[in-house]
């Protein structure tokens with residue numbers, strides 16, 4: 559432990575030196591903030607572990623994931639359980655009005671209904687304050703409410719893990735947010751972001767307009783984390799107009815660096831500060847579209863009608879005969895009545 563700390567400090571000092579040499583003419587952030595940025599760790603489910611890569615299907619979408627222990631890991635800290643992913647693409651027909659909303663497999667973008675997230679905190683989790691603080695932050699800034707579970711079927715359990723990680727969206731049943739002792743309140747806010755349906759900000763399809771990914775600087779095991787939705791054929795949707803460098807779901811400039819050089823830079827080559835303090839204005843704007851407050855009472859507002867024969871990604875929503883449906887693994891979930 560002590561040895562690796564010394565090594566880290568040496569490495570940071572060295573790369574700081576090189577950064578200053580190389581970028582002497584650029585508009586640099588203060589050396590102190592650069593040092594801090596290099597010490598911010600990305601959220602990872604299994605730090606420094608690599609699993610065999612599998613090409614599987616989430617609904618009709620192909621995903622490349624690593625198999626580690628009993629889960630598939632995507633993007634460092636995003637988990638899929640083994641039954642979430644299939645060998646072959648899965649196609650479904652029109653929604654059925656008789657179908658119940660009882661499916662138990664995971665789905666991207668699957669929203670929590672009535673803006674309500676149920677949760678428990680495992681009694682052995684250390685520093686539970688970071689969870690209650692993170693929840694308070696979400697409640698202060700969004701229309702989402704977090705309610706301690708009594709007997710609800712679908713809920714989040716905050717529990718000790720090897721790193722910081724979460725599933726994406728409500729997946730049905732109990733879903734864990736894993737928090738190692740080192741995961742901060744900010745990391746917890748980030749993981750809750752995944753659990754309510756957010757992907758990483760740099761996975762946006764329009765991210766190349768704002769940033770450049772330096773794939774040569776990325777450790778090999780993490781290169782997949784830097785692909786866009788389109789490249790990964792995922793069903794991510796973008797709820798704000800522009801990539802938000804200040805998003806709590808955004809990777810930092812030095813995340814997963816193999817050589818101390820930045821992995822993500824602005825188009826002008828400069829690095830930026832990662833923040834894990836709280837939701838950004840852009841995060842809140844996006845969340846408010848996903849989980850509008852009670853003033854927007856019609857759940858079908860802005861949702862298009864189902865079109866026969868069209869392919870819908872998991873997480874897509876349609877209206878059908880006066881009801882709101884969401885595409886899930888294996889079919890459609892009826893979320894509620896329009897109007």
Ligand SMILES: [Zn+2]
Pocket residue numbers: 601635636748752758
């Ligand atoms: Zn993450």
